[in-house]
Amino acid sequence: MNASLAGIIHECIETKQYEHVYGMINGVMGLLESRYIDLLELFSEQEALNQLKHSPAMYLGSCRYKLPDVQDDPQTYERLFHTFEQLQITDFYYIGGNDSMDTVAKLSSYARSISSSIRFIGIPKTIDNDLMGTDHTPGFGSAAKYVATSMLEIAYDSSIYKLNAVTIVEIMGRNAGWLTAASALARTQCNEAPDLIYLPEVPFSTEKFLEDIRQVFRHKKNIIIAVSEGIKNENGDYLDSDSKYTKRDAFGHILHSGTGKVLETLVYQEFKCKVRSIELNVLQRCAMHIASKVDLDESFQIGQAAVQAALSNHTGVMMTFKRKQNYPYQIECTYKDVSEIANLEQRIPVEWINKDHNDITQELYDYLIPLIQGEVTIQYENGIPCYSNISHLRYK
């Protein structure tokens, strides 16, 4: 997120086409409340911009506000465009997942309908890698590197005892298994883990799951399983759907957090062995200290490309990556009509999942491996990383 923002700011400075670059705090919701900051002022120095590129989470905060359809709430659109006019906005860049792309689609469409010349560009960002129209999403590679590294370290940790044990690692990704699949990148000549991988793209059977474990126990004592938070049984129900508190985010998406625990109980009941479930949790999306250099560089690059797209008079587009080749890995930044891809989900093709539905294929491995390459150098102060100051996000 911040790397793309840094790319946009950098390019805005370089092209000398902008007098002001404002950052909306908490997205359009913040803009409606006149909460924005002057980014050119804050990031006039290269060093500050470089720190921003290497800071986790979202410097400008996130937006939990779903833009209504224009027919349902024309006033909101009028207020937004009135603010754009006051601030003399020519170009609007919005970084985020499907919900942000939906906002870009709606605003650009409205702009056309009122003959506004403001250009709206979406820059994809999600660790889930579930946006359509792009080879992969910025943010995914770093989260994948965190997942692979953590899986490797968990494998080392759980290897120390000589006893039957099952470790279940629950990984984010909602309905898409990309991040869970990335756990396979932990495999080396010295490490076989994960032994089993369960993805939400294929139905999950508890009987098959226990049988799979039984098979692995035949040739090893210590089993490590990667499982997506979003796996569903044959009826399409989440495993933790009967948990007491089904939480939803502001966009109505169900938040899962019980899959690992459900499976832990299941395995314990069946095998009466040591079982531990580990939820990798939010560190998957914020552990900047183990970010992928490829991902950060690409994210910066797609931010730069967004500015070039706007200056070439494009609007209503989402910036995308197109992979030119795997070895050596090469991509280019391009763009697609956002209205055609917003709100669609890109999931793992079933051909990239093995026949037994408990592992990935070599093709998926080859797709993933370039995305986690390279390490970044973070500045440390007093033993902890030195990230951009986000005190403007502190609310009373």
Place this chain on the structure above:
Amino acid sequence: MNASLAGIIHECIETKQYEHVYGMINGVMGLLESRYIDLLELFSEQEALNQLKHSPAMYLGSCRYKLPDVQDDPQTYERLFHTFEQLQITDFYYIGGNDSMDTVAKLSSYARSISSSIRFIGIPKTIDNDLMGTDHTPGFGSAAKYVATSMLEIAYDSSIYKLNAVTIVEIMGRNAGWLTAASALARTQCNEAPDLIYLPEVPFSTEKFLEDIRQVFRHKKNIIIAVSEGIKNENGDYLDSDSKYTKRDAFGHILHSGTGKVLETLVYQEFKCKVRSIELNVLQRCAMHIASKVDLDESFQIGQAAVQAALSNHTGVMMTFKRKQNYPYQIECTYKDVSEIANLEQRIPVEWINKDHNDITQELYDYLIPLIQGEVTIQYENGIPCYSNISHLRYK
């Protein structure tokens, strides 16, 4: 663990006093089953030794076997000393926590009783920092750095929304709050989190806890809480003591994993706001990629000092750190009679906890901060860390 092992091997090579250096796999349990490897052979090259120093978990595996008292099981002692004799063992180094130190105490005492000249040296290692007689334990600084860094990144992650929210981070440490206290090291000029810290050294009151949160909500929306897995209420009961599965390890210690979830439910019921609990889990003890350089260097050094202690004819001792000064930080390696300190717990002195029992004092901060300094350079291959091969720990 591995850094101290590397220190021992390095010093054994340097002093040229040893023909063989054997590594027991899974401790004395493995030795009783004749499972050991020749470490001089495996680590003859400096590069391999350096990789070992930078590998997570335990290269030789862990021991879930509690050595019985000699009067209850003299045969086990006889078998062990018979094996020592066969292998012509002169010095026995044992790295671990209180249970390992108990083994060192028992074996050295038995050796004296049979006039054996074998020397027994304990090298402390625990991320919990709960061993008596040493300023701190090897391993703690790296875990503390992981906790502080993760807390910082979680604080960034949870700052992105403008809404009332409570994030509860559950941290390891059994009955000692050292690691939980280390979350305070995440505080910078830009970051206030954690806002509240709950340690197991003082009784935990749920009423007081909810009142503390209410107070913090008066001046900020987004609250982050660090809580030890081992907090107990006024009656001395763990918060998750009524959970269905109370698990114990091989030494009978209760394994906790529900404290964060219990508090999450409590906070949600009281404030009806967004609540998330995060269990840092085993990555606290195995995330080598964010290890503390001070810790790794000291751990190596105490391994070297152990060899020197044995060669100076000491036995029945645990190696210890003595802090000479905080600024600039300086320690020395020394040793103590292991029988006087094994099985005792070093917990945070109550004077180092604030009066409100929801934070630490400056004195504790000053004690902790030197231990997380410095970063290590890990070798990466294919995007993930390159650690020592532990295939000898793979059991069928």
